[in-house]
Amino acid sequence: MNSKPKVLVSRQFVGDTMRQLRELYDVREWKEPGPMPLELLQEWIADCDGYYGSGDPLSEKVIEHAPRLKVVSHVAVGTDNIDIAACTARGIAVCNTPGVLTDATADMTIALLLDYTRRMPEQIQFVRSGQWKMNTPTQLLGTDIRGKTLGIIGLGEIGEAAARRAAAFGMKVIYHNRKPKPGLSPELAEYTSLNQLLQTADFVSLHAPLTAETHHLINAERLSFMKPSAVLINMARGAVVDTDALYHALAEGIIAGAAMDVTDPEPIPQDHPLLGLPNVIITPHAGSATFETRNAMALLALDNMNLVLQGLPPKHCVNPDAWVSEVKR
16 A cells, blocks of 8 residues: 555656655656646645645635645745635645745846847847848847836845846846835835836836735836836736736837736737737746756755655745644644
């Protein structure tokens, strides 16, 4: 009889993690490239002690079908796809992987900023399509970022790392949180109100978590506050931005452009009108997509799950009260 805890693994991960999971647990493993169908997720999780994956909609309905579940080990930082309250009520620890993806995601923020300002997609296509016949002084001119103002909404670990990179490029950085960040040097980033940030910044970069408060934080009204020359960068979650309002703002010249690693809906459909605009860059939620970072995330998530299933406190738990109640059960 197999006495190993049973774990649902809903994604394939890089590095040595998959081998370790198979050795340690009785693994029910989804091997297809796309997400698990919801009905199958609900069926497979029903008799599992642990969930290990990312992005699946772990709603209260799904959680209700998993009476044995002790831990949700999410290989990501954001947990907006998980019903935290439902997990907490049932003593299920929800773990995530902060910290290890900070640098990669901050790098991607600056990469999107530079891709947009230096018109990299157009430059590459210009060469590939055979249009490059000679160099001319007016050919595909971009915009300098030195001396420009970057406004960061959500100055957590990733936002602060992006601020340090922007400062190294000679940018002025302003930011908005619910309150000023303690201990942060004003020489790195200056605190301001949300409206003042939107009105002042040449580039607005989103790094806030998706909550009820931040859902559609960037809406038609707030887009209208931005400069006509401003560019919106979204490294947070797609639903922090009202997609319809963004489309109209871009199509009507209310703002100059957008560079986004996340969308709403996600993945974005191929026939979505945003994809038809020339002033938009969209990448496929790839902020943490380096081998080193994804491997570190997978290993940290494995550590979290191992610890909970051994009755020990995990390294990162977003609902620690649930873990305590699980130990007491």
